[in-house]
Amino acid sequence: QVQLVESGGGLVQAGGSLRLSCAGSGRTFNTYYMGWFRQVPGVEHEFLAAITWTGGTTPYGPSVVARFTISRDNTKNTMYLQMNSVKPEDTAVYYCAARIGRLGVVTREYDYWGQGTQVTVSS
Numbered sequence: 001q002v003q004l005v006e007s008g009g010g011l012v013q014a015g016g017s018l019r020l021s022c023a024g025s026g027r028t029f030n031t032y033y034m035g036w037f038r039q040v041p042g043v044e045h046e047f048l049a050a051i052t053w054t055g056g057t058t059p060y061g062p063s064v065v066a067r068f069t070i071s072r073d074n075t076k077n078t079m080y081l082q083m084n085s086v087k088p089e090d091t092a093v094y095y096c097a098a099r100i101g102r103l104g105v106v107t108r109e110y111d112y113w114g115q116g117t118q119v120t121v122s123s
Contacts, residue, residue, distance in 0.1 A: 002026045002112050004096050009117030012086055016121075020081040022096030022114060030074035033103050035110060036081045038092035038119075045095070050103045051079065058103050063089070088123045 008020040022034065035050035049070040050058045057070055067086070072079040079096055094117050097110035104110055 002029060002032055002098050004098060004112055004114035006094060006096050006114040006117040009094060009119045011120045011122060014087055014121055014123050016086055018083045018086060018119060020083065020094055020096075020117060020119070022079040022081075024077045024079070024098065026077075029077040032098040032100060032112075034070075034072060034079045035097045035099075035104060036068075036070060036079075036094065037097060037107060038090075038094045039116075040092045045107045046092075047105045047107075048081070048094075050105060052103060058105060083119070086119075086121045088121045091119060091121050093118050 003025040005023045006020060012018045030053050033052055036048040037045040038048060039045045047061050048064050048068060049060045051070045051072055060068060067084050069082040096114045098112040099110045
């Protein structure tokens with residue numbers, strides 16, 4: 001099993017940047033496929049990006065492509081989401097998730113989830 005804890009959320013102005021972190025517990029962190037999702041109230045989780053244990057990534061979700069970058073540092077058991085040129089519509093709770101076996105792009109494919117971190121973008 002792996003436990004995930006997100007951090008780095010907060011209030012940012014439109015056009016600014018923010019970096020989210022997802023710290024994982026356990027010695028086998030580097031074997032997990034990881035993903036970032038976000039959710040606003042009343043809406044399904046939106047897939048943002050996913051990354052293999054070697055750093056390969058999926059295509060990004062269309063609303064964040066060319067603005068957000070997913071990465072990971074297995075030596076620190078941490079995954080990141082660099083958010084640039086943020087917009088008010090990026091306001092959401094951001095979640096990281098983990099699974100074994102292959103990359104996933106929908107919530108039901110992931111077994112482990114963090115508690116989420118709130119990102120609020122002011123206009």
